[in-house]
Amino acid sequence: MVDIAARVWNHRWKIDPIVRSLLDTDFYKLLMCQSVFRNKPDTQVRFSLINRSSHVPLAQLIDEGELREQLDHVRSLSLSRGESTWLRGNTFYGKRQMFRPDFMEWFETLRLPAYHLERVGDQYELTFEGSWPEVMLWEIPALSVLMELRSRAVLNDMGRFELQVLYARAMTKLWEKIGKLRSLDGLRIADFGTRRRHSFLWQDWAVQAMLEGLGDKFIGTSNCLIAKNRDLEAIGTNAHELPMVYAALAPDDDALAQAPYQVLADWHEEHDGNLRIILPDTYGTAGFLERAPDWLAGWTGIRIDSGDPAEGAERAIAWWRARGEDPARKLVIFSDGLDVDKICELQGQFAGRVQPSFGWGTLLTNDFRGLTPGDQLAPFSLVCKAVSANGKPTVKLSDNPNKAMGPSDEIARYRRVFDAKAQPAQEVIV
Incomplete structure (x- = not known):
C-alpha cells in the first residue's frame, strides 16, 4: 500500500x-x-x-x-x-x-x-x-x-509530520464511515468518486478500504484504471450529457420533447440488463415519467441524481406500479451528494420495496472537511x-434549480416544452 x-x-x-x-x-x-x-x-x-x-x-x-x-x-x-x-x-x-x-x-x-x-x-x-x-x-x-x-x-x-497526521485523520474518518455501513443488510454500494476526488492515490486507497471493510457489499468502482488494477467491476451507465446534446440538436419543439427518449432508444439497441438504467431528471423527472413510452417501464431501474432522493424513489415506485411493473424487482441507484447517514437512511427506507444501490462520490473520495485550518480542503462543486x-x-434543468444551466431564454423554452413544474431549490453540496 x-x-x-x-x-x-x-x-x-x-x-x-x-x-x-x-x-x-x-x-x-x-x-x-x-x-x-x-x-x-x-x-x-x-x-x-x-x-x-x-x-x-x-x-x-x-x-x-x-x-x-x-x-x-x-x-x-x-x-x-x-x-x-x-x-x-x-x-x-x-x-x-x-x-x-x-x-x-x-x-x-x-x-x-x-x-x-x-x-x-x-x-x-x-x-x-x-x-x-x-x-x-x-x-x-x-x-x-x-x-x-x-x-x-x-x-x-505542510511539513512531513503534519501530512502524516492529516492523512491518518482522513483515513480514520473514512474507516469510521465504512464501519457504519458494514451493519446494513443487503447494502450494494460502488465508488463514484473520480470526478472530484482529492487525488488518484487517495481514491485508490478509499477503494481498497471499501473492499476490505465491506466485502461483497462493495460492488465496484466507476474508475476504469482502478477497476483494472484491483480486479474489480467497472460500474457505470450513462449521464446527462447524452440528452443535453441530443436536445440541442433537435430542429424544433416537437423533436426537442422527444430527444430524451431518443437517447434511450439508441441505448436500448446496444445494452440490456443492468445497463438499462433510466436517468430521468435532465429536464425534470415528473414530466419525463408522465410522457415516457411504455417500453421504458420494462427497463431494469432508475438513477436518482438530483432533488429529494426519497421523493424521487417514491415517484419511480408509483410510476412502475401504474404500468404493471413490480417495484421490488427494480434497481434504484442513488447518486447525488451522498454521505453515510443519508445512505443508511435510504437503505432503511427502501430495502424490500425496491433494490436500492448507491453510487458514493465526492464524500467518499474527497472528505477532508474539518481536517485543515480554515477548512481549505473541503470539497467543492x-x-x-x-x-x-x-x-x-445546451440546457439542463435538473430536479434542483440550483443545478440548472444554459442561457435564460433557452431555459425558459425548455421549461415550457417539458412542462417543468416549480421545484424546491436545494443546496449543491458537491
Missing part, C-alpha cells in the same frame, strides 16, 4: 502526472463514447469548466504553468497494449466484448484534442472544442487535474459540461 503522505511530501520533481492513463476515467464515459461514436460521430461540441463554488479562487491557488503541464501530459497519453486487451477481452456487466472492434480501433489511436485555457479574474476559463467522441473524453481528466492541483496547493506548505452542440446551446 502506498504511503500517501510520503508521496505528497516528495512531490518535488518537475511533473508528477495526475492522470496516468486514458483509463483513469469513469466507465460511463467509455460506454457513452461508444454510443456517440456509433450514432452521432460528426457532432461538434464545446465543453467548458464551470466552478459552481465561486468562493474557491482556482486561478489564485493553481499555477497556470503547472496546470498547462498537466493538461499537456494528458494529451500525450494513449492506450497501452495491456489496457486495450482489458477493454477488448474483459467481461463487463456479464457481457464479453462490450466494446466493438471499430470503436476500439479508433480509441487505440486517440489523442485528446487541444484545449483553450485563459485566466479570468480569480477563475480559469478552460474549454474544449471538436468532434463529440473526442472532446467528451476530456471531462473526467480535466476535473481530476484541477481538483488534485487544488489539493496540492493546500498541502504544499466543479463540473465540466457540454455547453453547445453544432453551435446551439
Whole structure:
C-alpha cells in the first residue's frame, strides 16, 4: 500500500502526472463514447469548466504553468497494449466484448484534442472544442487535474509530520464511515468518486478500504484504471450529457420533447440488463415519467441524481406500479451528494420495496472537511459540461434549480416544452 503522505511530501520533481492513463476515467464515459461514436460521430461540441463554488479562487491557488503541464501530459497519453486487451477481452456487466472492434480501433489511436485555457479574474476559463467522441473524453481528466492541483496547493506548505497526521485523520474518518455501513443488510454500494476526488492515490486507497471493510457489499468502482488494477467491476451507465446534446440538436419543439427518449432508444439497441438504467431528471423527472413510452417501464431501474432522493424513489415506485411493473424487482441507484447517514437512511427506507444501490462520490473520495485550518480542503462543486452542440446551446434543468444551466431564454423554452413544474431549490453540496 502506498504511503500517501510520503508521496505528497516528495512531490518535488518537475511533473508528477495526475492522470496516468486514458483509463483513469469513469466507465460511463467509455460506454457513452461508444454510443456517440456509433450514432452521432460528426457532432461538434464545446465543453467548458464551470466552478459552481465561486468562493474557491482556482486561478489564485493553481499555477497556470503547472496546470498547462498537466493538461499537456494528458494529451500525450494513449492506450497501452495491456489496457486495450482489458477493454477488448474483459467481461463487463456479464457481457464479453462490450466494446466493438471499430470503436476500439479508433480509441487505440486517440489523442485528446487541444484545449483553450485563459485566466479570468480569480477563475480559469478552460474549454474544449471538436468532434463529440473526442472532446467528451476530456471531462473526467480535466476535473481530476484541477481538483488534485487544488489539493496540492493546500498541502504544499505542510511539513512531513503534519501530512502524516492529516492523512491518518482522513483515513480514520473514512474507516469510521465504512464501519457504519458494514451493519446494513443487503447494502450494494460502488465508488463514484473520480470526478472530484482529492487525488488518484487517495481514491485508490478509499477503494481498497471499501473492499476490505465491506466485502461483497462493495460492488465496484466507476474508475476504469482502478477497476483494472484491483480486479474489480467497472460500474457505470450513462449521464446527462447524452440528452443535453441530443436536445440541442433537435430542429424544433416537437423533436426537442422527444430527444430524451431518443437517447434511450439508441441505448436500448446496444445494452440490456443492468445497463438499462433510466436517468430521468435532465429536464425534470415528473414530466419525463408522465410522457415516457411504455417500453421504458420494462427497463431494469432508475438513477436518482438530483432533488429529494426519497421523493424521487417514491415517484419511480408509483410510476412502475401504474404500468404493471413490480417495484421490488427494480434497481434504484442513488447518486447525488451522498454521505453515510443519508445512505443508511435510504437503505432503511427502501430495502424490500425496491433494490436500492448507491453510487458514493465526492464524500467518499474527497472528505477532508474539518481536517485543515480554515477548512481549505473541503470539497467543492466543479463540473465540466457540454455547453453547445453544432453551435446551439445546451440546457439542463435538473430536479434542483440550483443545478440548472444554459442561457435564460433557452431555459425558459425548455421549461415550457417539458412542462417543468416549480421545484424546491436545494443546496449543491458537491
